[in-house]
Amino acid sequence: MNNHQDNQERSSLHGQWSSRLTFILAVTGSAIGLGNIWKFPYIAGENGGGAFVLIYLVCIFIIGFPIMVSEIMLGRRGRRNPITSMKILGQEEQGNEAWKYVGLIGLMAGFIILSYYSVIAGWTLHYFKLSIFGELSNLDNETAQSIFGQLTASASTQLIYHTFFMLITIGIISKGIKDGLERSVKLMMPGLLLILIILLLYSVFQGDFMAGVNFLLIPDFSKVTPQSVLAAMGQAFFTLSLGMGCIVMYGAYLPKNESIIGTTTTIIFCDTMIALLAGMVIFPIVFQFGLKPTDGPGLIFLTLPLAFNEITGGYIFSGLFFILLAFAAITSALSLLEPSVAWMIENKSYSRTKSAFIIGLLIWSLGFLTIFSFNILSEFNFCEIRSCNDDWKGTLFDNFDHIASNIMLPLSGLLFTIFASWVMKRKHSMDELSDIPTSVYKLWRFSARYIAPIGVILVFLSAIGII
Numbered sequence: 001m002n003n004h005q006d007n008q009e010r011s012s013l014h015g016q017w018s019s020r021l022t023f024i025l026a027v028t029g030s031a032i033g034l035g036n037i038w039k040f041p042y043i044a045g046e047n048g049g050g051a052f053v054l055i056y057l058v059c060i061f062i063i064g065f066p067i068m069v070s071e072i073m074l075g076r077r078g079r080r081n082p083i084t085s086m087k088i089l090g091q092e093e094q095g096n097e098a099w100k101y102v103g104l105i106g107l108m109a110g111f112i113i114l115s116y117y118s119v120i121a122g123w124t125l126h127y128f129k130l131s132i133f134g135e136l137s138n139l140d141n142e143t144a145q146s147i148f149g150q151l152t153a154s155a156s157t158q159l160i161y162h163t164f165f166m167l168i169t170i171g172i173i174s175k176g177i178k179d180g181l182e183r184s185v186k187l188m189m190p191g192l193l194l195i196l197i198i199l200l201l202y203s204v205f206q207g208d209f210m211a212g213v214n215f216l217l218i219p220d221f222s223k224v225t226p227q228s229v230l231a232a233m234g235q236a237f238f239t240l241s242l243g244m245g246c247i248v249m250y251g252a253y254l255p256k257n258e259s260i261i262g263t264t265t266t267i268i269f270c271d272t273m274i275a276l277l278a279g280m281v282i283f284p285i286v287f288q289f290g291l292k293p294t295d296g297p298g299l300i301f302l303t304l305p306l307a308f309n310e311i312t313g314g315y316i317f318s319g320l321f322f323i324l325l326a327f328a329a330i331t332s333a334l335s336l337l338e339p340s341v342a343w344m345i346e347n348k349s350y351s352r353t354k355s356a357f358i359i360g361l362l363i364w365s366l367g368f369l370t371i372f373s374f375n376i377l378s379e380f381n382f383c384e385i386r387s388c389n390d391d392w393k394g395t396l397f398d399n400f401d402h403i404a405s406n407i408m409l410p411l412s413g414l415l416f417t418i419f420a421s422w423v424m425k426r427k428h429s430m431d432e433l434s435d436i437p438t439s440v441y442k443l444w445r446f447s448a449r450y451i452a453p454i455g456v457i458l459v460f461l462s463a464i465g466i467i
Helices: 022-031 036-048 051-076 081-094 097-132 141-153 155-174 177-207 210-218 227-238 247-251 260-288 298-307 316-349 352-373 397-424 426-432 438-463
Strands: none
Touching: 022 177, 022 247, 022 260, 022 352, 036 051, 036 097, 036 210, 036 227, 036 260, 036 298, 036 316, 051 081, 051 247, 051 260, 051 352, 051 397, 051 426, 051 438, 081 097, 081 247, 081 316, 081 352, 081 397, 097 141, 097 155, 097 247, 097 298, 097 316, 097 352, 097 397, 141 155, 141 298, 141 397, 155 177, 155 316, 155 352, 177 210, 210 260, 227 397, 247 316, 260 298, 298 316, 316 352, 352 397, 352 438, 397 438, 426 438
16 A cells, blocks of 8 residues: 555454453453562562552653553554554555565564463463362461472373363464454353452452552651662553554554553553552452562462461362453453564464464463473573673573563563554644644644653663663
8 A cells, every 4th residue: 555545544454342341351351461460569668668559650651651652552553463554554644565574573572471471361260170179278388388389290280271271362363353253251251250249248348458559558758769760661561462462463453543542541540540459459468467568470379379378268268369460361362462463463374263273372382391390391591502791690581581571572562662652743733643732742743752661671771670
């Protein structure tokens, strides 16, 4: 197609979201993942509680907001998978299709992330099974450690749940936008919120609720350091699924008449509120029994099972919590798989079902390296191949996470934003954001051109240990 022709003739090959609400549910579901639930509350609590939350809110609106707007805008204007959209837009804006490689970086980051994310998500399914069958009863610290150790040591157990999780994800994606993605997020996102509210009430009555409030929300500016600000910047970027191609892909299905600014604001609000609610569920229960708040898998698979075990009927709420995590994981996984499947449909002319199973099989196969990194390959890392610095001396799982999260995501997110604010013609970006006042458009453009890129560069430098 020559020039842009005001984007009127281009439409997605895969359909569109049926409503603004569905788009918000889908993107919020993409943003709310395991890391959001187990990482944000802990980082906030350790870095000044409410003081960190305030800094995070500033960061999310000067970094996360302009980048998310940029990615949605590029997706809707291109109407294709991230690689093809950036190729089309690169040709239109400056006659250079090399911008497709920005889409490729994001798409490959999502591909790699899903390969190990599915393994960790499988753990939540395993713990859900343990909860409902009462196998997490009568726990002490040693038993909790033993159960988790047995899981990670068993390649076969992890493979079963990794396979099951990927089959769920592939099955949903193979059904398409309306019958697959839409139907699943319409079911799982309200379900996730309902479970969260039930668990919050449980936490209020059974946990030390005020201790949780003090840890998470009461401002303590004495704990705020320059690293706290960098952590807030990083969380503002990573919590919204930016740089993965997910938001660009979902933006491709957004109808022309929907407000990008309005939907982005709602998504950020929902994502932040759910992260805070998760903290208000988790920490009162942890503090009630004198346990220490921790970050990451230790909190979810060691500390919380011990806390639930102390309460009558705790296995029921433990099961609810792990199904909550599974819902959050599935909605994120869908957004990670969809860009690669869309690329295959558009470029290989395969059916959606065939594309979903081919891409899903490749991701599932790559997941073996993550599974083995916890057992038979636990001593192996990239430094076995060539000499390297400390960033590469962890397990293969750590190496994959480092490549995707610390290098590929900031790079692609930065380049998406630079393209939207520097390369895309002003009249084209104004066309996509035509429903907002000029002053708001100028504010987005300034933030996307100057503030957000500086923030992402600082996050990148911090992640690789330079600052």
